[in-house]
Amino acid sequence: MLTDQKMKAVYFNVGGSTEILYFGDIALSDHYNEGQVLVRIKAIGINPIDCKIRTHPERFPVTYPVIPGCDGAGIVEAVGAQVDNFKPGDEVYFSQPAFNNRQGTYAEYVKVDASLLALKPRSLSFEQAAAVPLVFITAWEALHDRAHIAQDHIVLIHAGAGGVGHAAIQLAKLAGAHVIATVSTEAKANFVKRLGADLVINYRSQDVIAEVLRWTNDNGVDIVFDTVGPEILQSCFRCVKPYGDVVTILQSAPDTDWSEARKRNVRFSLELMLTPILLELEDAKRHQGEILRQCAGLFDAHKLQVEIARTFTLRDAAAAQNFLEQNHPIGKLVLIVDS
The missing domain is CATH 3.90.180.10 (Medium-chain alcohol dehydrogenases, catalytic domain)
Incomplete structure (x- = not known):
């Protein structure tokens, strides 16, 4: 798996308003295990929990600098030695918070526990898929x-x-x-x-x-x-x-x-869907991956839809979080990654 690489990301070193969010180059963490998958992110779903972690990071098990974000959709770049159900080139979607030495999704790349992943619904764009998981x-x-x-x-x-x-x-x-x-x-x-x-x-x-x-x-x-x-x-x-x-x-x-x-x-x-990562519950993580697999089938059967209110670029993550907090839009906000 890729390590010691630089990537574009949004990150912060102290809690506060959106003014503490930075966009720039940051190291792609070399902390991973053989059950993880490296995903090249194409789009990121924004959720209220992203703002809560930014405002009060001391309440969560995060590591500085914090790359926020839970939801992502992208393409598998590499897989750990114990991963046999995904391969490079697979289009996937997932939700994984930046807890317990993991990074969030506001970045070009992220390492994800394979148990949380599912193949992206074929009928959805990366932007639509990124709005789904959480x-x-x-x-x-x-x-x-x-x-x-x-x-x-x-x-x-x-x-x-x-x-x-x-x-x-x-x-x-x-x-x-x-x-x-x-x-x-x-x-x-x-x-x-x-x-x-x-x-x-x-x-x-x-x-x-x-x-x-x-x-x-x-x-x-x-x-x-x-x-x-x-x-x-x-x-x-x-x-x-x-x-x-x-x-x-x-x-x-x-x-x-x-x-x-x-x-x-x-x-x-x-109901707190963050619990599987907070408490490192493998069965619960696999259950969430299975929920996403079932939802993918329902999306592809046109039995579900996801509403996107507005999209922003990754570098405009601060503006996107401000928009979410001030407007409470219909549906979801999504960040698009140009990589």
């Missing part, structure tokens, strides 16, 4: 692995037009569920309707709890998927039926009132 893995794990979604379930998905939300709507519909999605604008409402949402609630002009109970005849939904955080989580317990599921991708606030959840005997789950 959000579709998150939605898949939340709905299938945590909440055990089933035919005719009613699912409430908060922030349905976002990256995770738009993935969750599609996966829920494929599972045969009925979907309620919350949005903030008419444009986002039209978008989630195109994805198959059965009921769309504009949370800025409508009472979400009242609309959910009206649509479900006061029964509540089987599953609530919270992609927003503490200010929304509290309301989820009023929307779910007794013995239902609430899944969140964010940490609850210290003052969360759990009494309604307790009364309804709600099953509460946390």
Whole structure:
């Protein structure tokens, strides 16, 4: 595998605003193992976690200089001695955070654990494929692995037009569920309707709890998927039926009132797709690679789609992160690598 090479990358040496992000030459780390694959990156998906790691790197197991980014799509350049399921020239996609002596994807090259890789959907461009991994893995794990979604379930998905939300709507519909999605604008409402949402609630002009109970005849939904955080989580317990599921991708606030959840005997789950790398769980990493393989088949069968809001060049990563934090766009932002 290539070592002691220079590559273009975005990196930082201290946490803070996007002003701490640098673009330039940096060494391609020679730290790798025989189960890794060297990927030449063609495109990079941007996610809110990238901004959180930049702002508070001390909360994560990173090594300086930090090359941020989890999602990537590109071409295999070389494989470790123990890798027999990928070869140079394969087009792949994956999600791997820059934890535990790994680097992130805001770079021309990255070494990736082979267990996390999947062949890129043939029907998607590199830009489209790079927008998929983190959000579709998150939605898949939340709905299938945590909440055990089933035919005719009613699912409430908060922030349905976002990256995770738009993935969750599609996966829920494929599972045969009925979907309620919350949005903030008419444009986002039209978008989630195109994805198959059965009921769309504009949370800025409508009472979400009242609309959910009206649509479900006061029964509540089987599953609530919270992609927003503490200010929304509290309301989820009023929307779910007794013995239902609430899944969140964010940490609850210290003052969360759990009494309604307790009364309804709600099953509460946390979803963090970073766990396999954080805790070095090989089976969990392979599971995420398998999710991407299944999603590739669904994309190629035209049963899934991914929405790209805007693309930027790698050198404009700071502008891209600013755009994400300030605009909350429909779909995903993607960095394009010219290499």
